[in-house]
Amino acid sequence: MATDLIRYDLLVQDALRSVVRRVLADTARSGLPGDHHFNIAFKTQAPGVVVPAGLKNRFPDEMSIILQHEFFELVVTPEAFEVTLNFSRKSERVTVPFDAITGFTDPSVPFGFKLEPRTPDEQAAAPAAATAPRSDAKPAPPPAPAAKPDEAKAGPSAGKAAAAPDKGAEAAGAAKVVSIDAFRKK
Template identity: 45%
Template sequence: MARGIDYGNLMHRAMRGLIRSVLEDVAEHGLPGAHHFFITFDTTHPDVAIADWLKERYPSEMTVVIQHWFSGLEVTEDGFSVTLNFGNSPEPLVIPFDAVRTFVDPSVEFGLRFETQSDDDEDEEDEDEADEEDEEDPAPRQEAEVVSLDQFRKT
C-alpha cells in the first residue's frame, strides 16, 4: 500500500507552531508596537473552556481580540489560556490550537486561516453547483479586471 505525504496536516501543524511562537513571545515580552490579534476559534471543540454565558452567546465560533486589556497569557504545546475583559468582566479562556480557525494581526496585514473538512466539503458542493449551472446555461467568459489596492495601503 502506497502512502502519501499529507501536506495539508503538515502545513496546519507548522502554522499552529507559528501562532504558538508568537504567543510565547507576547507572553514573555508583551505586545510590541501596534501589534494585536484577532483570533477566531471553534467554541464546540471539546477542549475549549469558556464561561457558560459566552458559550451560549457564541455557540459555534467566537472571535477574541488580544490588544489593550489581557492578562495571564500562558502558552502550552497544545494551546493557550488568557483572561480577557468582556464589559468590565474578566473571563478566563482556554483555547487549544486545534480549535483556532483564523489568526490575524491587522497591524502588519498578516493572517492565517485554517481550512476544516466541512469548509472543503462546502467548497466542493459550490464547485459542483457551479459546474451544473455552467452545463445548463453556458455564459461567455469575461476578462478579469485587475484592481490596484495601493490606494488602500497604510502610509
C-alpha cells in the same frame, strides 16, 4: 490526479499552528511589540475550549477574541493558550487549544490565515496523519473581523478583548488571508 500520501495539507496546518504558538509565547514572555495585536477565531465547542457559559451560549459555534490591550496572565503550553479577558466589564479566563483555532490575523501588518480545526479523530491520529488520505479538505473562507463588546478600562496599560461570531462584513483594509489551497496545483 495522484493521492497525497504525505498529507501536505496537514503539515501546513501544523506549521501555521506553530506560528500562532510561537507568537503567543513571545507575547507572554515580552509583551506585544509595537502596534501588533491579534484576532484569534476558534470553535467554542471544540474539545478543551473553556469559555464562560454566557459566551458559549451567545457564540455556540465560533467566536473571535482580540489580544491588544486588556488581556492578562497569558500562558502558552504546547497544546493550548490561556488568557484573562474582559467581557462586558467582567474578567473571565479563556482556554483555547491550538487545534480549535480557525483563524489568526494581525491587522497591524496586515497578516492572517485560516485553519481547519482538528477533529478528535485527527488529534488522536496526529503522528499517523501524514500517511492517511483525506478527502474532506476544503478551502477556508476569509476570517471575519471581530466586534468589540462593552469594555472596562483598567488603566493605560490595559486594552481590549472582544468576542465576535465568525459572520459579518469585512472591514476596509482587512488583513490579506492566505489559503492553503492557493498553493495546490489544480
